[in-house]
Amino acid sequence: MSLTPEQTQAVASWVAAGDNLSAVQKKLREEFNLSLTYKDVRFLVDDLELTLKDKPAPKADLSDVTKAAPAAPPPAPTDAPIDDAADDLDDALPPDGGSVSVTVDDVTLIPGAIASGTVKFSDGVTGKWIVDHQGRPGFTEISRPGYRPSPTDGQAFMQQLSRQLQSRGM
Numbered sequence: 209m210s211l212t213p214e215q216t217q218a219v220a221s222w223v224a225a226g227d228n229l230s231a232v233q234k235k236l237r238e239e240f241n242l243s244l245t246y247k248d249v250r251f252l253v254d255d256l257e258l259t260l261k262d263k264p265a266p267k268a269d270l271s272d273v274t275k276a277a278p279a280a281p282p283p284a285p286t287d288a289p290i291d292d293a294a295d296d297l298d299d300a301l302p303p304d305g306g307s308v309s310v311t312v313d314d315v316t317l318i319p320g321a322i323a324s325g326t327v328k329f330s331d332g333v334t335g336k337w338i339v340d341h342q343g344r345p346g347f348t349e350i351s352r353p354g355y356r357p358s359p360t361d362g363q364a365f366m367q368q369l370s371r372q373l374q375s376r377g378m
Contacts, residue, residue, distance in 0.1 A: 215240055216256060223258040308364040312372045318348065323378060329361045337369070345369060
């Protein structure tokens with residue numbers, strides 16, 4: 209398909225402004241009444257030797273407790289049953305983070321999550337957490353916007369979460 213110089217200039221300006229192929233396809237249809245497939249738009253952008261801009265890197269998730277404190281190293285392999293390993297974790301909890309409570313949902317219905325549940329931190333802030341398919345924990349909801357747990361609470365959360373998941377064989 210060949211475009212007029214005006215249409216070519218418009219496509220070049222859209223791509224330079226950061227539009228993706230879907231946006232260019234939609235604008236061609238709306239502004240020039242050109243109905244092109246997504247693949248045709250891809251070829252058009254290539255033929256015009258335009259380079260699509262990458263999306264900016266996502267901002268850091270401030271609700272990710274793994275960034276609040278370094279994760280505790282995994283316990284050394286042992287022949288002890290899981291319950292004994294959980295007792296060892298309880299002993300390692302910091303004294304002022306002991307009032308952090310973690311629960312695990314019986315069924316996880318959140319897409320992309322392998323586990324989910326709730327947490328209540330020592331200062332009364334509550335939240336819902338998930339562990340994604342790559343094993344990364346994070347929050348989906350927090351009762352106080354912009355909240356970051358203290359390093360002690362973050363560590364206690366990670367330890368209790370680990371204990372809870374181990375007790376379920378995860």
